[in-house]
């Protein structure tokens with residue numbers, strides 16, 4: 240090479256500068272890449288922490304059953320959960336419910352006395368009732384739910400027939416009142432027959448406030464309800480329509496072996512709309528209906544039927560020993576009603 244040494248030096252310096260520049264440029268790109276990498280990693284960590292925190296939060300609001308909407312992003316899909324299906328609300332059934340409600344079974348055949356006093360819930364009919372029917376005593380009382388249904392039923396009867404001769408003769412009874420009835424029946428009819436005709440104190444559904452006896456009172460005379468329709472066919476109206484208002488004939492002919500009580504065509508029991516019609520249609524007394532419902536546990540298939548355009552879904556939960564409450568899911572779109580069966584369980588009726 241015949242290049243001048245100064246030229247060589249010049250090029251060497253240029254090359255060094257170039258290399259330095261190139262080095263510093265590479266360094267800058269590496270730094271930028273590292274920064275991007277760190278930013279990406281932090282973003283991942285941030286998203287992961289956020290997702291984890293969402294898993295720890297309850298996804299479904301148990302009070303309303305609505306899906307929890309993310310406060311950060313409204314476009315994000317909700318996390319799937321197996322704890323609460325859509326439209327389900329968690330509710331608590333308390334053991335105290337076992338002895339309350341329109342489906343309680345008070346019977347000599349249920350090995351549990353009904354000694355639950357509910358004086359505070361009773362309505363005295365005298366002074367509160369309409370003029371669509373009569374009462375034989377100012378002391379007649381029913382619980383609020385039954386009183387409202389009685390009013391609706393007899394108002395409909397009066398409107399339809401113009402007649403107001405139905406008369407309530409017996410309704411709620413205290414344990415003391417039942418004791419005196421029981422004793423007098425035993426005295427009059429003897430031990431064996433007397434105990435067949437009157438329920439033992441604590442085992443009469445008259446204690447519940449859901450039952451009443453009635454007759455017909457016309458022209459200054461009383462007629463037994465079972466034969467009153469022979470006097471005038473309009474008195475048979477109640478047997479055709481009672482179920483529409485939630486009532487059943489509690490001790491019909493042919494069911495004595497099941498109920499333990501002989502035919503009582505005058506004794507009506509409020510069980511609730513829908514239930515009454517299902518029982519009538521399928522010829523079931525309350526003992527048989529409750530036994531049927533035992534086959535529909537709440538966490539299994541429910542008994543479903545329709546009455547008067549309303550859908551009924553009925554199921555059952557059993558408490559068992561030492562259980563004070565049970566949490567169950569009900570459909571948030573439906574109305575639900577609890578009723579005990581006076582033994583160990585609660586019947587859930589969902590209506591839509």
Ligand SMILES: [Zn+2]
Nearest residue numbers: 409451452506
């Ligand atoms: Zn009765």
